[in-house]
Amino acid sequence: MNKKTYVALLLVVGLMFVAGCGKKEAPPEQATAKPEAAAAPAAKIDPATVATVSGVAKFDGAAPKAQKIDMSQDPACKGTNETETVVVDNGNLENVFIYVKDGLGNYSFDVPKTPVKLDQQGCRYHPHVLGVMAGQTVQILNSDNTTHNIHPSPKDNREWNESQPPKGAALNKDFARQEVLIPVKCNQHPWMKMYIGVVKNPFFAVTGKDGKYELKGLPPGTYTIAAVHEKFGEQTQTVTVAAKDSKSQNFTFKAGAGGAGGQ
């Protein structure tokens, strides 16, 4: 037997391998791995460098007359009551909720222990617009001589509806998630309405009669500041503050701007 024989035999074996390779199974398909979320370290604010943003919410156009509300439906509702949807005092718009919408990066803020008060008096809410930090307690009082029920209708928070007897014990509630302008109403006194702005940071304010607001203690940086009105919706502006400076930022709402409910 000579070398050629070997060559030929090996060749045959080789052929069979080749043929064999054709039927080798494909390796198991690799499923795409999902990335793990990385929690960035929470920064702290240096009180020495904080800045302030303040300004006025203006209303441009003829302010609608506040309508008188007839509360005769419930004799226990004393006093006068007017619609508070648009309250304008020579061009300054009240009840505008202003907050830092974006730009705080990964600062972490601890929730204040002190509760925010919400009073029901003369069958209306005081205040009409309320700012609160996510997780902060809202203490709801009923100073009226009638039963109220507090019924917030949030989009992203848990909905609830609790009745509160005349001068009854205070209700303590809180909202877990950021949601700006949760409408709150009382089903028994349909005119009773107010709005709660829940924000994840402590930089929010509600304009007063003079339409003024002030956001204190902002760390230097660039922020998107949003002004939200229950009827005229949201406006945003960007502002950059350096250490220790105080910027002024005004908002102007026009009559007939789009509001909720497409009315």
Place this chain on the structure above:
Amino acid sequence: MDWHQLWEIVSTPDNVPIVALIPLLAFYIYLGVKQARANDQLIEQLEADPALARTHHRKTWPFRPGWQKEIHVWPFLLRVEFLAAIIVTIVLMVWSITLNAPLEEPSNPNVTMNPAKAPWYFLGLQEMLVYFDPWIAGVVMPTLIIVGLIIIPYIDTNPLGAGYYTIKQRKFALATFGFGFLLLWVAMIIIGTFIRGPGWQWFWPGQTWDHSRLIYEVNRDLPDIFGITSNWGKGIFGAIVVGGYFAAGGLALTLLFRRFMAKDFRRMSILQYSMMAAFMLMMIALPLKMLLRLLFHIKYVWITPYFNI
């Protein structure tokens, strides 16, 4: 060219033996011919030189003076055979590890695989089914093949060429073998494997095996071509044609034999010769029939209510 398709066929585990068959055949034919040629030279030498023929004791090449005249089976033969056995074992083991048995899904009577192919060693017979009706191709032919193989020793009267390779001394035997085995058997297996695609249609290597492929082809019976309609007519006509083929073929064969293989012819008894001739003609008939079909689209030649040829 659809190489992917070709690779599909070649790489199917079932086809491994056939893929291997081709190089192996080539190699062994080459080996045989090589030795035969050497021997033929020696034979010439001896015929030319009677002196040497007398002193010479081996018929096989190579030969040097002083070599042993005879050697023992053990160890000289067995050691080679044993080596071969080991190598075959290795090949089989590697093969069985690398390729699993090609199992398929639980059989479903509603679905037949397409193309449905016989095991490789029967592909030749399956190929014949294309040209003959099942009874002929499936029963008669195999029988004839076996019978034919059985009678070979009885009709082969050539005393030469036993125990050594030679072409010169066994031209006829070799030719017959080449024709019968290589051409009819092996070639048809290869056709069945590589050429026959879905619907048992003819696909050249590198053509896509398209299941929805349509081809126009009408096969007619020989009698119809001659416009013979009656069953009797067809039967008789077919009988005449076939008979004619055997008569003419027999005649031609005898002439050729007389002319080229006078020696063999003389050795053979009439019975042996006629046997050989009959089988030979039948063997030749097969490719002829195939050509008739492939080239002239002739389906059957001889049509009877009992069988078709």
Place this chain on the structure above:
Amino acid sequence: MAEQLTPDHDPIVTRSYALYYLVAILLLVVSLFWALWDEAYGQRPWKKYQSVFQERYGAFLKSARSQSAQAEKEIQGDSEYRKLADAADAAEKQAAPAMKKINEQLKEVSARLLAVQNVFTDKRAWVNAKVYEIETDDSESGKKSKQRDLDKYKAQQFTVEFPDGSRKQFNFEQLEEEYTALREEKARLNADLGDLLKPVNEAKTKRDDYLKEHLVSLTPEQIAGLQKKTADWDNKIVQINVASANIVDRCESCHMGIREPVKLTPASMAVKGAKPDEYAHAFVSHPDEEILKIHDPDKFGCSPCHQGNGRATTSVTKGHGDYEHWLWPLFARQNTESGCQTCHAADMKLSLTTGNVGQVISEGKFLFRQRGCNGCHRYEGYDREPEDLLNVQQQIKQKEEEQQGNLRQAAMLTRQADNAPDNATANRLYAEAEALKVANSRIAGQIEQLDFHSRDLLRDLKKIGPDLKEARTKLNKNWIPVWLHKPTDFRPTTKMPNFRLNDEQIKAISAYLWQMALTDKLPAAPKGDTTRGKELFETRGCLGCHSIGEGSEMQGGDFAANLTRVGEKVNYDYLFRWIKNPRVRTRPYCPYEKKDIGPEDYAKHNLPYQIDFEHSTCPNDGHELQVEQMTVMPNLRLADDEVADIATYLMTQRQKDPASYPEAPFMDDPKLKAEGQKWVRHFGCAGCHEIAGFEDEGRIGTELTVEGSKPLERLDFALQTKKAEEGKEVITDKAIQARLPEGPAKADWYNHKGFFEHKLAMPNIYDQGMMKPETEKLRMPDPHLNKDQIQELVTFLLGSQETSLPASYQYKPEDWRRDVQEGWWIVRKYNCVGCHQFTPGQQTSWQNVRRFQDPDWKEQFPPKLLTEGARVDPEWLMRFLANPALSQADTHRNGVRPYLKIRMPTFFFSDTERRKLVRFFQALSQQPMPYTPERLPVLTAKETDMARSLFTSTAAPCLKCHATGDAAHDKIATAPNFLMAKDRLKPGWTERWITDPQSISPGTSMPSGLFRKDGDHYVFAGPTPSSFEGYDKDHRQLLVRYIFQLTPEEQRRVSSQAGRAPAGKKARNPAGSTPAGVQ
């Protein structure tokens, strides 16, 4: 002769084979080892998986354990636990001295007992043996003598030496007494000890339980157990084998984490810091333990739901069945829910609580109905009404034959009896004959019932598309061809699919429809006011099913047509009739005569031409008529002026002038009619529409019940086969590609999933590149689905397979769960979910309607039905569903909630459907049927006073919101009238409701916290009137009883007392843009 030596140069003799042999043997050995390795590992890849799992899971458990230990510490740190722990210790201390004493006594007593016992047992043995001898001795004398010995023995004195060294003499009786005495003593002491220990053990268990309850994860001990299990795991095939169902699943040999009691995610099973690899993904635990709880793998295995080759263990590909010759490959991740079909094929609702389970598959099923797929394709269980109808009719036939048979039989028997040999036989035969007659009367009753049932079913038959017999009366003639050309051009969201019609076909079809339509004229309808129409349209309830506006402007439901351009297609008079009552037919259809019956037929039999459910028999042959439009659209019970307003408003909804449509003169060309008929039949229009001449038309599509298990060879990929195998995309149009759930093909899609996806994305894709005559082209129209819908449908189809599981595995409940399934079918049929919430979180159409975004409109949402079954009395519900106005006279209102602008419409449910619905609601809240109302004790005079005073006190808000029947007040009422409670509500539910409504219907305007718990009962939270002094019963029950016994007079009285100001002063605008007059 001389043996000649072997010359050294003889090639055969001298050549050495050593080298060849060496090589060959080496190769042989190598291949041998290779074979061994292959046997041990090559063919058993799962071994690798198991060892990897061991190490990774081990690591995971290690960290988990430390965390859990941490948590344990924290809990042990908190005050509650400390309290319990201290309590336990205290108890132990307190019990200690007493225990000590008892233990000493015990010790002593047992010692004495032992001493006595030693002696006593020995003596007793002797005595017993003796007694036996006496009993068995058969000689009197022997007995006597032995007796004597015994007595003597018993009289003997035995000495017992006590542990304290003292000795005492006993005779046998005394010994026995002493022994029993001591034993009792010991038992008593043990009992005392037990009593003493009881409090201690209780305290300890309390402590440990607290720990278990407050530990979120497993306790360290449990985890340690798992660790041990994992550590000393040795490789073996893990197999689920359910012989009865022929399930053999070895999936868990690799997926070892599937059933681990801890949550394993790819991230948690990955190597630290590395991205999750194939192992990490293989080892995760099952994503939904809930499902596993219901379907215990030891009973169901894995493959019945997921498919794949459960037996294969040689490779991942084999195991998942992703190879050519396996017929049930693993369902793709996106189509996992196909598996539900295996057993839940017939179920429309897979989860009663949330929508999350089986959402995809359920949506797929709904789409299949909603888009009218079953108009062409049969699918078992999706043609309930027609199939039930057929089945009932067959039953009737059988019964009638049975009757005939009985009569013949009876006659024969009587004849036999008449000439019977003797009276006995005669009487017997007469009796038999009579029995048969009696049986017939029973059968008559059955037939009657079945007949009623069949009427109901006929009434429940609906068609997905509108009735085209009305084409002439309803439609703008020139609009029809335009619409047929491509419905989505006119109305992008329409349910009508795009048929690829050429102009000839369009002409022919529209001509046929036009000429076959009824030609009756409709009375002219009064015009209305557009603005009021808009208002009504948006608030009456139309938007529950219909939508209006296109693109971002769109609002309303997607169940029915989008009406943005309706003004271009309809005739006003028809629209008026339709809105007034959609079920009105121009002519009733007689299925027996197969024609539409008109006034003339009634005139023939001089009957009034009146068609309704009371007059629903054919004047010609008395067969049941189809008296209703086969639409699910209900009747909103609108007043004529309201109808006119809405209709007028809708007529204004157009983008171009109807007159501007090109004239279509061919519509009246009679020559086109035959051609049209051919095409209408060809495209199976009658599958969805009622078309004259096609009332009994069969379906043209293939049945899809088991499409998923059709052999792949039977799905005709045509010329696309090769491309599909090579994973090339054949859809070139980008827009259509976007419909493919996974986008353009990336890999081999020559499989069922690929076929369905491409077919649904582009139904004629398998015609692409082929030359066919019109009649042979694929007929399936383009249902213009988006990728999600296609995914849902494909999931549905993939799952539609013949299952090899035994019938016992099929979900075929006979109890309340069946009621849920049957009811849900109806609920989706009439789109109740468009307005009502059945499960928390389910969206209704109203939630996207703009004006309802305002919080003031929240009260205007249709009521949630989360616990309807628990709330209302089934009897009442039956009545309500029949007539939601709850009044025959004044029907233009809501029966229960008159203050809602959205109106609960009348659906004309058949009795069958109503009954099913009622059962459904009961079942959905898992209320037992039949319902037995609670008997409430009658109020005493005092109780009445108290309740009244509470009702009228300013503190009590009830009457501020609840309607009282006083028109002025009801204008601002936002809650139902109390008078209804008695018939409508279940007392128990009412009680729970007034306690905490928020937990029953989240977000309701009914406030919680009206009552506070005071000791064992609830009292009113506000200041209670003086009359409540010393009343210690539950205030809720009092109120509920009062409400349930409320009479109109009482109510009037109360509401006047409640100090309501007269109506005049109210400055409200009830019809205004907001309810309850708040702006």
